[in-house]
Amino acid sequence: MMQRRCGPGPLETKFCDFEGALALTEGAEIAGYASLFGTADKGGDVVQKGAYAASLARLATARSGVRMLWQHDPTKPIGVWDEVREDGRGLWVKGRLLLDLRLAHEAYVLLQAGAIDGLSIGYRTLRSEKAAGGGRLLHEIELWEVSLVTFPMLPEARVQADPIDLDPDLARVIAESFREARQLLA
Numbered sequence: 791m792m793q794r795r796c797g798p799g800p801l802e803t804k805f806c807d808f809e810g811a812l813a814l815t816e817g818a819e820i821a822g823y824a825s826l827f828g829t830a831d832k833g834g835d836v837v838q839k840g841a842y843a844a845s846l847a848r849l850a851t852a853r854s855g856v857r858m859l860w861q862h863d864p865t866k867p868i869g870v871w872d873e874v875r876e877d878g879r880g881l882w883v884k885g886r887l888l889l890d891l892r893l894a895h896e897a898y899v900l901l902q903a904g905a906i907d908g909l910s911i912g913y914r915t916l917r918s919e920k921a922a923g924g925g926r927l928l929h930e931i932e933l934w935e936v937s938l939v940t941f942p943m944l945p946e947a948r949v950q951a952d953p954i955d956l957d958p959d960l961a962r963v964i965a966e967s968f969r970e971a972r973q974l975l976a
Contacts, residue, residue: 818869818887818898824909824936826880834925835918842876845913845933849874857935858885860893862912864935868894871936881911883936897938910939 827839849855856874860866871885887894900906917930 818889818894819884820869820887820901820938821884822882822909823880824874824883824911827878829880830921830925834921834923835928836921836925837880837928837931839878840876841928841931842881842933844916844930846874846876849933856883856933858887859912859935859937860897861939862910862935862937866893867891868897868938874933874936881933881936883909901938906938906940908939908941910937911935912937 825837825842827837827841830836856871857864857867858869858871860868868891869885869887871883873882873884875882887898889895889898897906911931911933912935914932914934915926915928915930916932918926918928921927
């Protein structure tokens with residue numbers, strides 16, 4: 791049975807498993823999947839193909855964009871998403887950290903070191919239905935923001951970073967230390 795919610799509901803956030811699909815590239819550009827279709831999160835919610843289409847169309851018509859935030863804090867924008875689109879796998883984003891901002895520079899350094907490695911979406915559910923075993927099938931989502939986060943919802947979420955200024959051996963040691971810490975916390 792399909793449920794429809796009218797009017798604005800509470801802002802929700804979802805974290806995503808990138809399976810190495812988020813990458814830090816030259817300068818301060820980042821790109822990857824902020825959401826994957828058909829994958830249950832820790833709350834049991836599953837985003838369905840096409841769930842973002844209407845929201846992205848409304849944003850394009852309004853000439854507005856999805857915000858890039860630090861840890862879902864609306865007072866801490868750290869960059870801009872230049873491209874946000876659905877494809878067959880999920881919600882793909884590409885953007886730039888604005889390194890003149892202190893917090894964006896810190897995020898950049900943390901990405902390079904492997905200390906942060908996730909993306910998370912902030913949204914409102916517009917149309918969903920209950921899923922078997924709890925959770926929801928999310929059919930329509932109003933997307934507000936995509937954040938860089940420390941602790942993604944899915945344990946396998948990773949940023950595949952190319953450490954530009956770090957010695958490769960040091961970067962490997964740092965990344966392995968963070969992987970071990972994540973496993974201990976899981």
